[in-house]
Amino acid sequence: MTRLLAHDSILVSLVVVLFGMATVPVALRTGRRNLLPYAFAAVYTNFFLISVAAIGMVYALVTHDFSIGYVAQVGSRSTPLLFTVISLWGALEGSILFWAWVLSMYAAAVVWINSRRPGNLVPYAAATLLFVSFFFAILLLGPADPFGSVSPVPADGPGPNPLLQNHILMAIHPPLLYLGYVGMSVPFAFAIGAMLSGEVETDDWMRLTRRWTLSAWGFLSAAIIAGMWWSYEVLGWGGYWAWDPVENASFLPWLTATAFLHSAMVQERRGMLRLWNLNLVVGTFLLTILGTFLTRSGIVSSVHAFTTGTIGYFFLAFIAIVMLASLAMVAGNSERLRSTGRFDSPASRETVFLLNNLFLTAFMFTVLTGTLFPLVAEAIKGVKVSVGEPFFNRMSLPIVVTLLFLMGVGPALPWKSASKAELKAKLLPPAIGAALFLVIGVVAGARNVYSLLAFTFAGYAAFANLREYWIGMRARHTAHGEGWGTALVRLVGGNKHRYGGYTAHLGVILVALGVAASSTFRTEHEATIKPGETISVSGHTLRLKSMWGREEKQRSVVGATLEVMNGAAVRGTMEPHMNFYPMSQAPVPTPAVRSGFLGDLYVNLQAFRPDGSNATIRVIYEPLVPWIWFGGGVVVFGALIAIFPSGMFSARRVEA
Amino acid sequence: MTETKSPKSKRRPWVIGGVVVVLGVFVYLLYGGLDKNVVFFLTPQELLAKGTAGYDVPVRLGGQVKAGTVKWDDKTLRLTFQVTDGKSEVAVQSSGAPPQMFRDGMGVVVEGRFGRDHVFNSTGLMVKHSNEYRAPKAGEKPQEMYKTLIKGSGS
Numbered sequence: 001m002t003r004l005l006a007h008d009s010i011l012v013s014l015v016v017v018l019f020g021m022a023t024v025p026v027a028l029r030t031g032r033r034n035l036l037p038y039a040f041a042a043v044y045t046n047f048f049l050i051s052v053a054a055i056g057m058v059y060a061l062v063t064h065d066f067s068i069g070y071v072a073q074v075g076s077r078s079t080p081l082l083f084t085v086i087s088l089w090g091a092l093e094g095s096i097l098f099w100a101w102v103l104s105m106y107a108a109a110v111v112w113i114n115s116r117r118p119g120n121l122v123p124y125a126a127a128t129l130l131f132v133s134f135f136f137a138i139l140l141l142g143p144a145d146p147f148g149s150v151s152p153v154p155a156d157g158p159g160p161n162p163l164l165q166n167h168i169l170m171a172i173h174p175p176l177l178y179l180g181y182v183g184m185s186v187p188f189a190f191a192i193g194a195m196l197s198g199e200v201e202t203d204d205w206m207r208l209t210r211r212w213t214l215s216a217w218g219f220l221s222a223a224i225i226a227g228m229w230w231s232y233e234v235l236g237w238g239g240y241w242a243w244d245p246v247e248n249a250s251f252l253p254w255l256t257a258t259a260f261l262h263s264a265m266v267q268e269r270r271g272m273l274r275l276w277n278l279n280l281v282v283g284t285f286l287l288t289i290l291g292t293f294l295t296r297s298g299i300v301s302s303v304h305a306f307t308t309g310t311i312g313y314f315f316l317a318f319i320a321i322v323m324l325a326s327l328a329m330v331a332g333n334s335e336r337l338r339s340t341g342r343f344d345s346p347a348s349r350e351t352v353f354l355l356n357n358l359f360l361t362a363f364m365f366t367v368l369t370g371t372l373f374p375l376v377a378e379a380i381k382g383v384k385v386s387v388g389e390p391f392f393n394r395m396s397l398p399i400v401v402t403l404l405f406l407m408g409v410g411p412a413l414p415w416k417s418a419s420k421a422e423l424k425a426k427l428l429p430p431a432i433g434a435a436l437f438l439v440i441g442v443v444a445g446a447r448n449v450y451s452l453l454a455f456t457f458a459g460y461a462a463f464a465n466l467r468e469y470w471i472g473m474r475a476r477h478t479a480h481g482e483g484w485g486t487a488l489v490r491l492v493g494g495n496k497h498r499y500g501g502y503t504a505h506l507g508v509i510l511v512a513l514g515v516a517a518s519s520t521f522r523t524e525h526e527a528t529i530k531p532g533e534t535i536s537v538s539g540h541t542l543r544l545k546s547m548w549g550r551e552e553k554q555r556s557v558v559g560a561t562l563e564v565m566n567g568a569a570v571r572g573t574m575e576p577h578m579n580f581y582p583m584s585q586a587p588v589p590t591p592a593v594r595s596g597f598l599g600d601l602y603v604n605l606q607a608f609r610p611d612g613s614n615a616t617i618r619v620i621y622e623p624l625v626p627w628i629w630f631g632g633g634v635v636v637f638g639a640l641i642a643i644f645p646s647g648m649f650s651a652r653r654v655e656a
Numbered sequence: 657m658t659e660t661k662s663p664k665s666k667r668r669p670w671v672i673g674g675v676v677v678v679l680g681v682f683v684y685l686l687y688g689g690l691d692k693n694v695v696f697f698l699t700p701q702e703l704l705a706k707g708t709a710g711y712d713v714p715v716r717l718g719g720q721v722k723a724g725t726v727k728w729d730d731k732t733l734r735l736t737f738q739v740t741d742g743k744s745e746v747a748v749q750s751s752g753a754p755p756q757m758f759r760d761g762m763g764v765v766v767e768g769r770f771g772r773d774h775v776f777n778s779t780g781l782m783v784k785h786s787n788e789y790r791a792p793k794a795g796e797k798p799q800e801m802y803k804t805l806i807k808g809s810g811s
Contacts, residue, residue, distance in 0.1 A: 526733060556797075
């Protein structure tokens with residue numbers, strides 16, 4: 001019943017989507033705009049139909065309807081309810097269904113908000129979103145059909161991948177990632193719409209999509225941080241980033257989207273980089289599809305890669321079609337995409353934005369090269385290779401420290417051009433921050449040139465960005481006699497875009513400091529100890545109190561209880577453990593983390609004697625790692641400030 | 657819009673030249689970086705077939721744990737075993753605890769370097785999970801293996 005209803009919804013949605021896609025050009029080319037509401041209705045209907053399918057799947061999962069292929073694959077009667085619900089995105093078919101659902105939701109929201117706008121831009125954007133929906137509907141009916149029937153109906157299933165049901169972040173990271181990934185379809189659709197409707201000259205598409213791009217970027221930022229956190233909390237290796245293809249897949253569109261957020265400002269203020277911005281938007285969308293291809297096709301092996309099937313070819317074909325069609329459109333519109341402004345002086349904010357774009361794009365190409373190289377090598381030479389972490393680290397560190405430095409220079413410089421006196425007044429004071437952080441780094445024991453540079457430039461950028469707030473607040477305080485709190489609120493409210501951006505900068509600086517410190521000063525120790533014995537790392541001592549085991553509904557757990565010692569006194573306990581899921585040959589490690597302001601004490605149970613007479617414990621001291629998670633929150637908060645609806649102060653326009 | 661003194665046409669070649677140089681350096685760095693950091697994925701037979709070219713380069717070695725070769729000293733944290741592909745074997749030495757439930761015949765990928773002493777020094781050890789569900793054999797269930805720890809909770 002559920003199976004037929006949900007499956008048929010997708011089938012009907014395919015027809016509805018095709019109808020909507022065809023209606024738009026017919027209505028616009030023949031001048032029958034009264035047909036457009038039908039196209040918009042198709043968008044809403046598609047949202048309704050995919051919702052029926054997705055909710056039907058959740059219903060089937062919760063009621064353990066093992067006659068449905070996907071439920072038989074990931075469901076289990078012993079899995080807790082929350083993890084049953086979120087196994088909607090726990091394997092290939094369900095995640096494609098979830099993707100299609102999020103996309104149909106975005107499309108409906110875009111039409112709902114913009115459908116009354118005159119002109120051809122919005123209808124073409126809607127048709128573009130329907131085209132992407134069409135692709136996903138085909139996947140759901142073909143290579144990723146979640147509603148295949150199973151017979152005979154099994155009594156129970158294996159449950160979701162143990163790694164995916166071991167931590168609550170699995171309820172958070174994937175939806176955020178999808179909201180970010182799929183959200184990038186909206187600016188893409190508007191860019192295509194602008195080119196098809198000939199409205200690229202007005203830049204209106206960028207104004208209309210600003211909030212969509214910012215929200216998608218905010219979701220993507222949050223998703224990347226949540227993914228790092230998950231890796232840290234579940235995999236038990238004490239790290240959070242390994243340049244794994246699936247991590248790179250989420251990072252690539254983030255880099256181009258970040259570049260776009262900056263270069264869009266250059267276009268708005270100075271009328272430059274039109275062609276470049278279109279390419280960034282199209283590129284970002286393509287990278288999200290490429291990322292889905294990498295993680296979902298099974299072409300790279302990881303926890304994200306579910307099966308090997310034909311789905312990869314569908315993705316490659318879709319990527320090729322989108323790339324060729326977009327390139328053709330961009331080329332066809334190149335006359336309309338001329339810059340109306342030009343660079344006046346190298347000492348200007350637009351120069352810094354240009355450099356920012358250059359380095360972010362170089363970063364993207366570096367990561368892309370390292371990620372795709374193994375695929376290319378295997379396809380061409382038939383050798384199996386992987387690109388080691390040293391490649392990514394060596395290539396990205398110079399880029400990262402340069403970007404940190406630019407983050408301090410950009411906000412300080414004015415548009416157009418800066419005089420020598422201005423340059424001095426703006427660029428010299430942050431050197432105090434740079435010197436301070438450099439000294440802290442040296443005193444803390446950093447000797448590696450890149451970590452020292454990272455600390456120095458993080459200090460520079462932090463000082464420069466905070467100073468912008470200070471200058472603005474002081475001006476309001478003196479001019480209007482406002483209290484400091486009011487001054488801050490009104491300052492930010494008056495230019496949410498700008499100060500939201502500076503807040504995001506501060507978040508990125510916190511993340512950078514966390515990464516620099518944890519990779520420079522990390523200390524670890526591994527030892528086999530008996531109950532009563534201790535293990536120490538950089539001044540922290542842990543005593544093994546006991547080994548224990550218990551049985552839970554869906555798994556068995558074996559753990560160690562360790563006491564955190566302060567001299568002879570016990571300050572607390574930590575309980576790293578291993579979860580044994582029946583379907584998995586290897587246990588899932590569950591490290592214990594004790595966070596402080598300056599860092600985490602991270603303890604993992606590596607191995608133990610079956611009778612519990614000893615345990616091999618790995619203790620890591622991870623400086624500033626909590627700053628990464630907090631910094632991620634600050635980045636998202638910055639995006640929220642910039643997205644927040646305009647109040648009375650936001651009408652300020654800067655002369656261009 | 658302020659008028660500027662240097663016209664666009666004069667600056668163009670400088671800009672294009674700059675872009676070409678930057679791109680060139682970038683591609684050169686990428687190439688150089690890749691050249692040194694590509695890690696080959698090899699089976700024991702393929703590794704041994706490389707002869708001296710197989711020494712001291714980063715390699716990922718894949719195969720099965722050869723039955724009866726696992727030795728683990730929990731005092732020194734020294735782990736040794738042999739990886740086999742059914743045709744050849746390579747002795748592997750690693751430090752750190754083996755994954756819990758590490759057993760004979762299990763698929764593994766070890767990352768590290770093959771030394772001139774014909775011992776593979778591993779810096780990373782990954783267990784390959786087969787995707788298919790396999791019911792645990794008698795005595796392999798954690799409840800049975802760790803029965804002194806997990807007692808009497810009965811289900």
